[in-house]
Amino acid sequence: ESLLSRIKRLDGELNSFITVTGDQALAAATEADALRARGEAGPLAGLPIALKDIFCTRGVRTSCGSRMLDNFIAPYDATVVEKLSQAGLISLGKTNMDEFAMGSSNESSFYGPVKNPWDLNAVPGGSSGGSAAAVAAGLAPAALGTDTGGSIRQPAAFCGITGLKPTYGRVSRYGIIAYASSLDQAGPMAYTAEDCALLMNVIAGHDARDSTSVPRPVPDYRAELNAPLEGLKIGLPKEYFGDGLDSGVENAVREAIKVYESLGATIHEVSLPHTHLAIPAYYVIAPAEASSNLSRFDGVRFGHRCENPSDLIDLYKRSRAEGFGDEVKRRILMGTHTLSEGFFDAYYKKAQQVRRLIRQDFLDAFENVDVLMGPAAPTAAFDLGAQKDPVSMYLQDIYTIAINLAGIPGISAPVGLVDGRPTDGRPTDGRPTGLQILGPHFSEARLLNVAHQYQ
Numbered sequence: 001e002s003l004l005s006r007i008k009r010l011d012g013e014l015n016s017f018i019t020v021t022g023d024q025a026l027a028a029a030t031e032a033d034a035l036r037a038r039g040e041a042g043p044l045a046g047l048p049i050a051l052k053d054i055f056c057t058r059g060v061r062t063s064c065g066s067r068m069l070d071n072f073i074a075p076y077d078a079t080v081v082e083k084l085s086q087a088g089l090i091s092l093g094k095t096n097m098d099e100f101a102m103g104s105s106n107e108s109s110f111y112g113p114v115k116n117p118w119d120l121n122a123v124p125g126g127s128s129g130g131s132a133a134a135v136a137a138g139l140a141p142a143a144l145g146t147d148t149g150g151s152i153r154q155p156a157a158f159c160g161i162t163g164l165k166p167t168y169g170r171v172s173r174y175g176i177i178a179y180a181s182s183l184d185q186a187g188p189m190a191y192t193a194e195d196c197a198l199l200m201n202v203i204a205g206h207d208a209r210d211s212t213s214v215p216r217p218v219p220d221y222r223a224e225l226n227a228p229l230e231g232l233k234i235g236l237p238k239e240y241f242g243d244g245l246d247s248g249v250e251n252a253v254r255e256a257i258k259v260y261e262s263l264g265a266t267i268h269e270v271s272l273p274h275t276h277l278a279i280p281a282y283y284v285i286a287p288a289e290a291s292s293n294l295s296r297f298d299g300v301r302f303g304h305r306c307e308n309p310s311d312l313i314d315l316y317k318r319s320r321a322e323g324f325g326d327e328v329k330r331r332i333l334m335g336t337h338t339l340s341e342g343f344f345d346a347y348y349k350k351a352q353q354v355r356r357l358i359r360q361d362f363l364d365a366f367e368n369v370d371v372l373m374g375p376a377a378p379t380a381a382f383d384l385g386a387q388k389d390p391v392s393m394y395l396q397d398i399y400t401i402a403i404n405l406a407g408i409p410g411i412s413a414p415v416g417l418v419d420g421r422p423t424d425g426r427p428t429d430g431r432p433t434g435l436q437i438l439g440p441h442f443s444e445a446r447l448l449n450v451a452h453q454y455q
């Protein structure tokens with residue numbers, strides 16, 4: 001009740017929720033109380049959580065931030081949603097996001113931009129901007145997001161919270177509206193690494209309904225949180241500290257790394273030589289997969305349908321023209337172009353080859369160090385409306401995107417405020433920044449341990 005009234009009071013301005021499911025939440029809370037009274041409640045029973053509006057939720061609108069799905073009521077729950085409710089967590093509702101998860105600022109949502117609770121002139125990051133803002137503003141103690149190229153880690157950094165993108169295949173994608181299927185992963189967003197560990201214990205694991213989910217035992221992600229870091233080898237990729245990195249962000253990240261040194265870790269410079277190819281490779285592969293995934297929105301089966309179509313082609317054309325926003329159309333055009341006959345070898349195939357090199361860069365680095373550290377994003381949160389052209393928005397993803405191409409896990413943990421500047425004549429405390437910690441495939445427990453030791 002207290003969170004629902006806080007949402008009512010603050011979210012008119014923040015716009016972090018698209019749908020609030022207050023009645024269902026209160027009913028679920030009563031059920032959780034009953035479980036607790038019978039002594040049958042698990043450790044998270046009764047904990048409220050917010051879900052990015054990309055997760056299918058039975059009987060509840062699942063819009064993916066798009067006009068196309070504004071009228072779509074999902075007929076089933078995503079596997080992770082099912083797991084959360086079995087564990088007794090209470091969904092407060094569905095959070096705002098960039099349309100079909102395409103963006104880095106939450107400004108491409110059909111439901112309007114989300115404001116950053118730290119500074120209402122700033123974006124919360126994207127695409128899981130609503131989830132990050134809701135947690136940062138205390139509207140929900142935890143949220144789920146998805147990350148295809150940074151969409152959990154970058155908004156977590158911009159909003160001063162912790163966000164984990166698990167290894168590809170660690171968490172089921174069943175019932176998550178697909179953006180780029182070979183890159184998408186769901187993960188927790190919360191105040192601390194410990195909270196993220198608790199959520200991972202619920203959502204991780206094999207799912208027969210997702211053929212890319214990995215049948216590998218799930219550890220207790222809380223068990224190693226307090227393991228000492230003495231002797232931990234930290235690699236600093238030199239490509240992550242070069243041109244374009246804001247000096248305030250760099251200082252905050254380097255200060256955090258000093259804390260790790262004081263905890264007994266050693267620092268080593270490493271190189272990820274194909275880093276400069278990550279953005280071009282991603283912006284071929286992700287739009288190609290997206291153009292294919294989005295072909296299902298044809299005005300026939302579900303979602304927006306235009307009025308009075310004159311024939312089938314007119315139905316397809318107008319339903320899609322009206323249902324999709326500009327950024328989504330841009331990606332569909334890019335994707336269909338690079339997949340078309342005569343261009344496939346030059347773009348898609350080449351990008352897949354580059355992807356292999358990027359993955360190998362990380363595998364080589366992890367021969368010598370345990371984890372890599374660097375910034376989650378090149379700047380702190382930028383102003384609403386500041387990134388006007390799509391390419392400068394794509395460049396925001398420079399430190400996050402290669403991780404999805406490689407399939408490895410990454411966490412962003414808050415490491416202080418940078419960039420204090422006056423707003424409306426009043427000084428602000430500045431905007432948060434995140435330290436990104438990367439590890440080999442299936443090293444989530446280690447990443448949570450490392451983030452927890454700082455916190």
Ligand code: GLN
Nearest residue numbers: 101102103148149150151
């Ligand atoms: N900003 C990237 C994009 O627009 C990543 C988004 C994401 O991770 N979903 O594609």
